Amino acid sequence: MKQLIKQLQMRRNQKFKTVRPNLHIPVIYSSIISKSFYFIFAILILTTILSFRENFLSSIVGIFFISIFWFIFRFWKKCQQAYLNGINYNLQYMIVSNKFYESQVINGIEQITNHLVLKYRETEQNIEIYAMKYGDKYNDLASKIGSLLSSSLSLDLGEMTETINQVTYIFPKFAENRLTWEDTLQTAKLTISEKVGWQFGSPPHVLLAGSTKSGKTVMIENLVAQYLRLGSEVKLLDPKKGELSWLVGKKLEDRLGYKVVYNSPFQIAGALREAVEEMNRRFQVMADNPDAYISKGKVLSWAEVNGNYPLVIVLDEGIAFKTEAETTKEGKQAYQEAMSNLGSLLVKSRQASIEVIVGLQRASSDFIPTYMRQNFGTALLLGSTTADLDSCRMMFSSQDVDYKTCGIGTGYIQIDGVIPQPRYVETPFKSDELDFEEYFDKACDCYWSIRNNDGLSD
Known part of the structure; x- marks a missing residue:
């Protein structure tokens, strides 16, 4: 079963995905959410302790809900960490932090109207990043981001090839075994x-x-x-x-x-x-x-x-x-x-x-x-x-x-x-x-x- 799930996950990862940068990346709100979780968790614990002397059954129910709440919090933290370590987020962060985009204020909210277009897919051996060339202001930039991509993914660049409409960056996920x-x-x-x-x-x-x-x-x-x-x-x-x-x-x-x-x-x-x-x-x-x-x-x-x-x-x-x-x-x-x-x-x-x-x-x-x-x-x-x-x-x-x-x-x-x-x-x-x-x-x-x-x- 685990092998089947792994194969399905890899098949999904191998599909091309397009990076859509967001100026309001969710990580900004993660601190607020974490503090809210801790606050609610503290209230539940305090309520359970106070009710322990008066109603033992209520305390048991309180402990049950605290456990569920704790597992939900841990699951959320795990998903958050996976998102922050994911390819999509790291590429979004690279585009936004280096200002590889143009934006306009629409209805009082700043929104991205044009940006460096990146596509990616993950195979068993490599992570492949495709910087698209559409003849816009980011055309020349597409072939100059190898170092930034390497830092974003924490991987050494293995190969870079350039064609008329895209630049392909291939990052091996595993280091080669050195030959003797x-x-x-x-x-x-x-x-x-x-x-x-x-x-x-x-x-x-x-x-x-x-x-x-x-x-x-x-x-x-x-x-x-x-x-x-x-x-x-x-x-x-x-x-x-x-x-x-x-x-x-x-x-x-x-x-x-x-x-x-x-x-x-x-x-x-x-x-x-x-x-x-x-x-x-x-x-x-x-x-x-x-x-x-x-x-x-x-x-x-x-x-x-x-x-x-x-x-x-x-x-x-x-x-x-x-x-x-x-x-x-x-x-x-x-x-x-x-x-x-x-x-x-x-x-x-x-x-x-x-x-x-x-x-x-x-x-x-x-x-x-x-x-x-x-x-x-x-x-x-x-x-x-x-x-x-x-x-x-x-x-x-x-x-x-x-x-x-x-x-x-x-x-x-x-x-x-x-x-x-x-x-x-x-x-x-x-x-x-x-x-x-x-x-x-x-x-x-x-x-x-x-x-x-x-x-x-x-």
């Missing part, structure tokens, strides 16, 4: 959290920024393992010669049997040159074999054809690459060539199943020009850098987000075609108990299983 590194080797797509992920190539390329101690390098290492799980060839361009080279790169070279790590400016430039040559080679193979790469009127990408595999280029700390390269004339030339090839990969390599991951402390134009940033399908900003509005502006196309300062391993992500507005995310957690060697052994086993197509490792 081990979890990310169990999924068929590239995964950041329970609800955030994307298929390889849809979209291509990842721009990852974050200051020192933001969790950026840890996230890159995890992405490398996820790409290996897909059978991707990996090249690590690490001008800092840091843990990406020594902890991950050397391990992969031992297991995969080819050169993975590139450190010097000339090595990095050479790796990017080879990647462009590989891209062009793949395009030529595809052009020479149209029957294999065209299916049902669609041109397949390189990795969609059986026997072909992706290539992933990871460049960590691009500024370090630029700084070291510009110390010599030859280094400057290598840097210019590398940036030209990087631009070519970002623009053209999707069909060839070649992806680029770039890690930076700050996504400034000092290393990544604006035209290049626009070609990264996934943008992830981690750590305290989210408090820097300039960094957020450079990373994300949307500025209608109330960014909060994040800690290690948390930040904001935007994915073309998947998450159109930046949303808060917690990246996969790397436990201190994680056996790093064993973890990458598993990732390499997945790599060889796909490559050999028979479940065997090397």
Whole structure:
């Protein structure tokens, strides 16, 4: 029975409701009603006590009525609390307290004549708010109330999407369970959290920024393992010669049997040159074999054809690459060539199943020009850098987000075609108990299983 009532209640909540703000919200009178209840309750108690000595039966009746009155009062308080905590009241209060309305005095009473129109519904997982756009004075306001709605509902904004006639705000009612590194080797797509992920190539390329101690390098290492799980060839361009080279790169070279790590400016430039040559080679193979790469009127990408595999280029700390390269004339030339090839990969390599991951402390134009940033399908900003509005502006196309300062391993992500507005995310957690060697052994086993197509490792 309880389950049936719950289902009926949820079905009722899932219907769209329109908020109709009232200047005379009942909460104003709740204090008066409460005092009246207490006054009547006190009189009943006093009357019962006085009649106890004279008529015992009357006292029993008095106690009975006091009990009923008390239950009625408690029920009223419970309903009042439910109303005050309800979605409708909170949205009404937001509209009225922020004066998102116009009013006129009609028959001596001030009445609302126009207001910001909000609709809402509640599902099992989310609360959805729809700010309607009717071309009136509140049209532009509809896309700027995310922070106010979040405060009104006491929930973090999960997603915001805007169309020509409405802005949709989705607030998850329950926090996502944070994934672990081990979890990310169990999924068929590239995964950041329970609800955030994307298929390889849809979209291509990842721009990852974050200051020192933001969790950026840890996230890159995890992405490398996820790409290996897909059978991707990996090249690590690490001008800092840091843990990406020594902890991950050397391990992969031992297991995969080819050169993975590139450190010097000339090595990095050479790796990017080879990647462009590989891209062009793949395009030529595809052009020479149209029957294999065209299916049902669609041109397949390189990795969609059986026997072909992706290539992933990871460049960590691009500024370090630029700084070291510009110390010599030859280094400057290598840097210019590398940036030209990087631009070519970002623009053209999707069909060839070649992806680029770039890690930076700050996504400034000092290393990544604006035209290049626009070609990264996934943008992830981690750590305290989210408090820097300039960094957020450079990373994300949307500025209608109330960014909060994040800690290690948390930040904001935007994915073309998947998450159109930046949303808060917690990246996969790397436990201190994680056996790093064993973890990458598993990732390499997945790599060889796909490559050999028979479940065997090397």
